[in-house]
Amino acid sequence: MLGFVLWGVLAEGLFGVVAVAGRRVTSIGTVIYGGCLAVSLSVALTAVLFLVQGGAPANDALILPIGLPWLHAHFRLDVLSAFFLFVVGLGGAAVSLFALGHSRHPNKHYPDPTRILPFYPLFLAAMTLVLVADDAFVFLFSWEFMSLSSWLLVLANHREKGNADAAFIYLVMAGIGTVALLFAFGLLAGVEGHYAFSAMRGAPHTVALATAVLLLALIGAGGKAGIVPLHIWLPLAHPSAPSWVSALMSGVMTKVAVYGFIRLTFDLVGPGQWWWGGLVMAIGGVTAVMGVLKALMQHDLKRLLAYHTVENIGIIFIALGLALAFGANHRPALAALALTAALLHVFNHSVFKSLLFIGSGAVLWATGNRNMERQGGLIHRMPGTALAFLLGSAAISALPPLNGFVSEWLLLQGLLFGPQLPQWPMKMEIPIVAAMLALSAALAATCFVKAFGIVFLGRPRTPEAAQAPETDRYSLTAMFFLAGLCVLVGILPAPILDLIEPAVRLLSGETMAGAEGTNWLWLVPVDAARSSYSGLAMLVLTALAAVTLSLLIRRYLSHGVRRSAAWDCGFPDDSPSSQYTASSFAQPIRRVFGTALLAAREEVTMPEPGDTSPARFEVRLTDYAWNWFYRPPGRLVLSLAEWTSVMQRQSIRRYLGFMFATLIILLMVGMSWN
Amino acid sequence: MEFSDPKVQLQIAYLLGGSMVVVNFALLYQSRMSSVINAFAIHATILGLAVAWQANVQNAPNLYITAAIALVFKALALPAALHYVVRKLNVHRTVEMVFGTGLTMMAGVALVGLAVMIMQPVTQHSGALVTIDLIFAMAVLFLGVLMMITRRNAVTQVIGFMAMENGLILAAVGVHGMPLVVEISVALAVLVAFIVFGLFLFRIRERFYSLDVRYLDPDSRIPQ
Numbered sequence: 001m002l003g004f005v006l007w008g009v010l011a012e013g014l015f016g017v018v019a020v021a022g023r024r025v026t027s028i029g030t031v032i033y034g035g036c037l038a039v040s041l042s043v044a045l046t047a048v049l050f051l052v053q054g055g056a057p058a059n060d061a062l063i064l065p066i067g068l069p070w071l072h073a074h075f076r077l078d079v080l081s082a083f084f085l086f087v088v089g090l091g092g093a094a095v096s097l098f099a100l101g102h103s104r105h106p107n108k109h110y111p112d113p114t115r116i117l118p119f120y121p122l123f124l125a126a127m128t129l130v131l132v133a134d135d136a137f138v139f140l141f142s143w144e145f146m147s148l149s150s151w152l153l154v155l156a157n158h159r160e161k162g163n164a165d166a167a168f169i170y171l172v173m174a175g176i177g178t179v180a181l182l183f184a185f186g187l188l189a190g191v192e193g194h195y196a197f198s199a200m201r202g203a204p205h206t207v208a209l210a211t212a213v214l215l216l217a218l219i220g221a222g223g224k225a226g227i228v229p230l231h232i233w234l235p236l237a238h239p240s241a242p243s244w245v246s247a248l249m250s251g252v253m254t255k256v257a258v259y260g261f262i263r264l265t266f267d268l269v270g271p272g273q274w275w276w277g278g279l280v281m282a283i284g285g286v287t288a289v290m291g292v293l294k295a296l297m298q299h300d301l302k303r304l305l306a307y308h309t310v311e312n313i314g315i316i317f318i319a320l321g322l323a324l325a326f327g328a329n330h331r332p333a334l335a336a337l338a339l340t341a342a343l344l345h346v347f348n349h350s351v352f353k354s355l356l357f358i359g360s361g362a363v364l365w366a367t368g369n370r371n372m373e374r375q376g377g378l379i380h381r382m383p384g385t386a387l388a389f390l391l392g393s394a395a396i397s398a399l400p401p402l403n404g405f406v407s408e409w410l411l412l413q414g415l416l417f418g419p420q421l422p423q424w425p426m427k428m429e430i431p432i433v434a435a436m437l438a439l440s441a442a443l444a445a446t447c448f449v450k451a452f453g454i455v456f457l458g459r460p461r462t463p464e465a466a467q468a469p470e471t472d473r474y475s476l477t478a479m480f481f482l483a484g485l486c487v488l489v490g491i492l493p494a495p496i497l498d499l500i501e502p503a504v505r506l507l508s509g510e511t512m513a514g515a516e517g518t519n520w521l522w523l524v525p526v527d528a529a530r531s532s533y534s535g536l537a538m539l540v541l542t543a544l545a546a547v548t549l550s551l552l553i554r555r556y557l558s559h560g561v562r563r564s565a566a567w568d569c570g571f572p573d574d575s576p577s578s579q580y581t582a583s584s585f586a587q588p589i590r591r592v593f594g595t596a597l598l599a600a601r602e603e604v605t606m607p608e609p610g611d612t613s614p615a616r617f618e619v620r621l622t623d624y625a626w627n628w629f630y631r632p633p634g635r636l637v638l639s640l641a642e643w644t645s646v647m648q649r650q651s652i653r654r655y656l657g658f659m660f661a662t663l664i665i666l667l668m669v670g671m672s673w674n
Numbered sequence: 675m676e677f678s679d680p681k682v683q684l685q686i687a688y689l690l691g692g693s694m695v696v697v698n699f700a701l702l703y704q705s706r707m708s709s710v711i712n713a714f715a716i717h718a719t720i721l722g723l724a725v726a727w728q729a730n731v732q733n734a735p736n737l738y739i740t741a742a743i744a745l746v747f748k749a750l751a752l753p754a755a756l757h758y759v760v761r762k763l764n765v766h767r768t769v770e771m772v773f774g775t776g777l778t779m780m781a782g783v784a785l786v787g788l789a790v791m792i793m794q795p796v797t798q799h800s801g802a803l804v805t806i807d808l809i810f811a812m813a814v815l816f817l818g819v820l821m822m823i824t825r826r827n828a829v830t831q832v833i834g835f836m837a838m839e840n841g842l843i844l845a846a847v848g849v850h851g852m853p854l855v856v857e858i859s860v861a862l863a864v865l866v867a868f869i870v871f872g873l874f875l876f877r878i879r880e881r882f883y884s885l886d887v888r889y890l891d892p893d894s895r896i897p898q
Binding site: 671 | 785791792795819820822823826831
């Protein structure tokens with residue numbers, strides 16, 4: 001099975017070459033995206049087959065004589081990488097289908113396809129390769145390859161304002177992350193330099209070394225996933241890429257980063273300290289709240305979605321932190337619960353975030369604008385897209401009976417067991433993190449009311465929005481495939497939990513109580529007496545309640561004839577600009593949280609009476625992450641450069657003097673060393 | 675005195691190597707250009723003698739070629755050429771120093787001490803000749819660099835550079851079995867350096883009507 005996956009990677013690599021060779025052929029896009037669709041689908045199916053067999057051949061490993069001559073490349077497929085392969089394959093397949101549809105009718109808002117086609121299959125191949133890597137060299141190589149290919153894809157639209165800057169920041173942050181991972185693997189490899197994962201896994205690690213690896217993994221893998229304060233590149237780079245690439249980056253690549261974190265901290269380092277869990281949870285909580293708050297303030301649809309990725313990564317990290325804390329306290333069943341929540345959310349987020357990003361791609365294609373304030377009323381012009389986007393929005397807002405609710409509910413169940421941890425700091429932290437999780441879920445719902453309402457409801461704000469065409473059948477199929485998954489997994493999560501269960505057992509040594517496949521309808525995380533959930537029952541009850549309520553209202557409440565002043569549906573003015581805007585919708589939240597957390601400043605400039613200039617309203621937001629974590633080092637580097645630049649403008653004699661002094665100092669150091 | 679006595683041989687090698695260091699201090703001390711060049715000629719002569727003595731002691735006739743190169747080329751031809759350059763270009767006849775003579779000499783003494791401290795532990799297990807020879811060579815090397823960085827005039831820098839080269843050759847002959855190829859390459863390196871520095875001098879002269887390397891500084895405040 002591993003061989004099959006590697007053939008898939010090779011095929012995707014070849015597609016990259018084909019895309020370059022056949023760049024003048026008109027239907028090359030169909031070939032490439034169709035090929036990627038086929039390969040991704042088969043990779044996902046392979047992973048499912050592997051998992052359904054329970055990962056019975058526990059070590060599906062290969063050693064190939066490629067790479068560095070003295071260091072063979074190790075590959076291995078285990079249940080954890082198989083689950084993530086499933087996520088990557090599924091996301092890749094749906095996104096490739098959308099791209100297939102869109103490549104058939106490019107319009108002027110799209111970048112030159114020759115800048116996307118060669119790198120798209122390579123990006124998919126690199127992500128797949130990260131998941132099956134079994135030594136540090138292959139892992140880092142594919143990781144960097146993933147960063148670079150996605151960087152080139154971000155640059156596809158390089159002429160658009162801001163994209164080059166976004167790509168540059170992305171490249172710098174990716175470089176920092178890879179260096180951190182390099183050090184992490186170096187520490188794990190030890191002085192003998194055993195770069196194979198199997199050697200690292202068995203070796204004993206001191207607490208200090210293991211902690212250093214955790215911190216480096218947080219910087220390297222966490223930064224790639226988008227935890228605060230390393231998230232700054234994400235809302236810049238993800239929206240700048242073409243929409244289907246944004247979907248891959250947000251929906252799939254961040255999951256590969258989560259995989260890297262899990263592989264390092266849960267698998268390679270071995271048992272952890274309880275406070276690691278506290279640290280990871282705290283970072284997750286802050287990430288979730290800051291991500292969703294920043295998302296609420298955006299009026300660029302794709303950037304809003306990118307900030308939501310930050311939020312969901314925060315949720316996943318809360319779950320991972322909880323699993324670390326339970327695992328360190330020898331509560332494997334509860335660790336399994338938290339891990340199940342984390343992995344289920346990984347799957348869910350990849351589904352609905354890919355859906356939302358390709359939905360926003362359809363909107364961008366139709367209206368040529370990412371700004372929400374220039375959309376409106378699209379539900380009439382694009383009903384299919386609107387329905388799929390609505391389902392995705394409801395799922396990401398964690399509304400039952402959709403899939404987002406299941407994973408967040410499981411996570412909250414896990415957090416309710418927090419007081420069972422013996423450490424007092426954890427007992428105090430967990431309720432706070434739970435509150436942050438609840439807050440971020442509520443704010444996410446607010447945010448998607450805004451996103452869906454402003455873009456799809458109301459009246460068109462611009463002529464482009466009024467003329468927007470519905471997107472093509474392929475793209476709609478992709479969207480409805482993902483939306484269907486959102487509903488299906490929400491109602492019947494058991495099959496997905498069956499796929500997650502082997503990985504959870506591998507990492508925590510235990511399995512979640514309700515995930516044994518005996519109970520398809522009811523989800524019982526710990527104990528039936530304590531809590532249980534059934535998506536299907538929820539759906540039936542909600543539907544029943546809604547139907548009954550509407551019948552009752554129709555029967556009893558709307559019969560009587562009433563006389564009142566004509567209500568003009570809230571539009572006393574004829575202009576569409578009198579509608580709610582994205583900014584006005586977010587204003588209450590901005591007033592409550594924005595001043596403290598985002599340093600939001602609202603400025604109203606009213607012209608004097610008699611002055612004909614327009615009144616202006618401006619909102620300024622500050623990201624504290626920039627002010628605290630990036631500006632000071634930047635200033636330090638600049639002042640150091642200023643200081644050393646004095647040395648660059650000297651005479652030959654002084655240069656010789658510098659060299660001589662260096663030599664003398666080194667000799668003296670060497671002498672005292674002996 | 676019996677020249678075939680190993681002790682005497684060793685003493686003579688020490689004497690010659692030590693004299694090179696002493697002449698190097700003399701190089702640092704000179705304040706007139708012509709006497710600097712003369713001191714360098716003495717430096718090269720002693721080098722030639724030291725190499726010849728090693729050729730005799732080690733029974734390595736090929737070293738006589740090196741000695742000849744040092745005597746003819748470095749002790750006669752190069753000083754003559756430098757005298758010509760100084761006369762021809764009307765170079766300022768006093769040596770412009772960055773620090774005072776006393777300070778430079780003290781730094782030189784410290785560097786000789788450093789050379790001893792570095793070389794002694796490294797060459798513990800080699801013969802006494804190797805140890806002392808390498809100490810002298812290292813000291814000559816250091817003093818050459820010191821000369822280069824404490825003199826403003828380009829000609830004196832060239833001389834510092836070549837004194838440094840002399841140190842290298844002294845180190846090379848102290849070790850048994852140094853092949854001739856390397857010797858010639860070192861000599862050629864000096865030659866190349868001479869050409870480069872010669873061109874360099876003419877270029878500065880053309881550009882600034884002076885040989886003061888301060889004119890090459892981007893931030894130079896010297897009126898041109």
